[in-house]
Amino acid sequence: MVTIKDVASAVGVSPTTVSNVIRGNAGRVSPEMIERINKAIEELGYTPNLSARALVSSSSHIIGVINHLVPSESGGFFQDPFHGALLSGIEETLRQKGYYMMMRTIDSCADLMSLLNNWNLDGLILTGIFPSEFFTQLLRQDTPFLLVDSYVLDEVPQVRLEDRTGGYLGVKHLLEMGHRRILFCGPPIYEHGVLRERYKGYCDALQEYGLSPCREDVYGVEIGVDRSAALGRELAKRRDYTAIFATADILAAGLISGLNDEGRHVPEDISVVGFDDLNIARLTSPQLTTVHQDVTLRGCAAADMLIAHIENKQEAVHTITMPVRLVERQSVKRLS
Amino acid sequence: MVTIKDVASAVGVSPTTVSNVIRGNAGRVSPEMIERINKAIEELGYTPNLSARALVSSSSHIIGVINHLVPSESGGFFQDPFHGALLSGIEETLRQKGYYMMMRTIDSCADLMSLLNNWNLDGLILTGIFPSEFFTQLLRQDTPFLLVDSYVLDEVPQVRLEDRTGGYLGVKHLLEMGHRRILFCGPPIYEHGVLRERYKGYCDALQEYGLSPCREDVYGVEIGVDRSAALGRELAKRRDYTAIFATADILAAGLISGLNDEGRHVPEDISVVGFDDLNIARLTSPQLTTVHQDVTLRGCAAADMLIAHIENKQEAVHTITMPVRLVERQSVKRLS
């Protein structure tokens, strides 16, 4: 391991000077010296020891990307293609801006706090569902953090989506295609949060057509292939509706599969609209009509926003909202 | 930030003693002292600064999980559900064994070497495709590393799969169901590696039935929805085969979708066998008959094996091979 000292003695200067040229502390050192030192750095293959830097500067340039472990769906986090797309954006942006990404699932708030202190994390991106205890604790300290796709209170910094509009667009499309009885399927609805908003959009659209939502048209189902397929089989029994609005493509795909198992076909018998427009929306047969969001871009936005907070706490924004749009494919049938 | 010193002075002992009880260096300190110190640690909310520890012990307990960035498929790494499942296993195991996971895509070998030194990484897990230059460089230094699902030389430590058997099982199943002309679709075949093995299995099975493989039955296609669907549309034109063996479920799903676009249905017109048995295998219609592997378990195995290398370089194994089996679902039709 070659250190600053090695470089210094190779060139015949003090460690301080080497440090200054490394950290771009220009002005403070002569051009020819910079030249010589850079050459030595190159030749010796010097790489800064970031642990040491973190120690002395109490800033690690490490961002924690955290998922709260829900026991019922162990590993589900990574399996969900939504998170893959999100991570892709987060990782790329962090890397380009000179940050490192430490990924971890956690059980408890204490876990998270330990992690934070263990590594002097510069910031935190939280994905998934967190009990509000986490936020009260996090808000009480000063490491910036931010939520993506959590079901969450307004006070917390986050990258949001036009969820209500999304719900509205998906359901309105079904209504325009002649459907009148439309089921709403998504993870259990929380008081605040994404799903609540999408549900409101669902209601908005129904209302616009003079319809009113009813309890037995709303189904709660956890994200996951097995459970959504099971729900699909269950829904195959009902004959009093013609369409389903699902709050995630992965759910929609499972539903289609379950319906199929029971001989109900999409879109001939039942029309389905999804949400997200992930790759899988084009892998199902029929391809899924869905509400599009740019998940990867959302990851980028999250990372950008967090870094803005870290580097310049003043002017950084607290919340941003990303747009949605409807993408028509093959899973909706026009009723004559 | 509360440090060892704070704990020490709170209890009225030296930092060394505190350090000893923290690091479980028992024997060296009296029971009642241990008691008092632990109490103080608890009360003050002490958390070890791992940067400092890494600095002094030149071991960080951080494992780098690395993907080589192939420009043509930016972000593809994360999108691929295979990697999601893999990561899930890796993360869980690392965490349980007290390691931290730093994820990063890299452009070049130099990038990787910098990362390694920057953080004193204790080990490396590589996923994806790497030029052999990487391996020669990595083998030349002494941080343990390991490959999962790369297309790779034998000398490198890795978690393998019964790829040849997998190819054999999938194709044999098609043969048993009466198919005689079977296409092979996968990413471009390299001289060594996973796909080569699967292809050998394909040949094995054909040979067993007195058939011989021919060049025009082998298709190369990069992993990705668009490209595999496009290939599906292309394959819809050929009428001289009845079945396809795809080396990944995600490919199989794309193919089915593309075939569908052109009015060729699975399994009525064409039978398809996939590989991996990811969640999506149950989301396609028809559900995919596929060669199963336990991807998450493979991630666990990889992490376990790497840690064994790190903590006990002697007895750790160099390579392990995980089993496969065929899972029959609905994408293969029996020819009368």
Place this chain on the structure above:
DNA sequence: TTGTAAGCGTTATCAG
């Protein structure tokens, strides 16, 4: 059983 002191590689302060 406990304490002292040096040192890991870096940055920051201040003096030359």
Place this chain on the structure above:
DNA sequence: CTGATAACGCTTACAA
């Protein structure tokens, strides 16, 4: 423009 020197929080000989 350059260089001592201290400090970051921790571990580890070695000493008491």
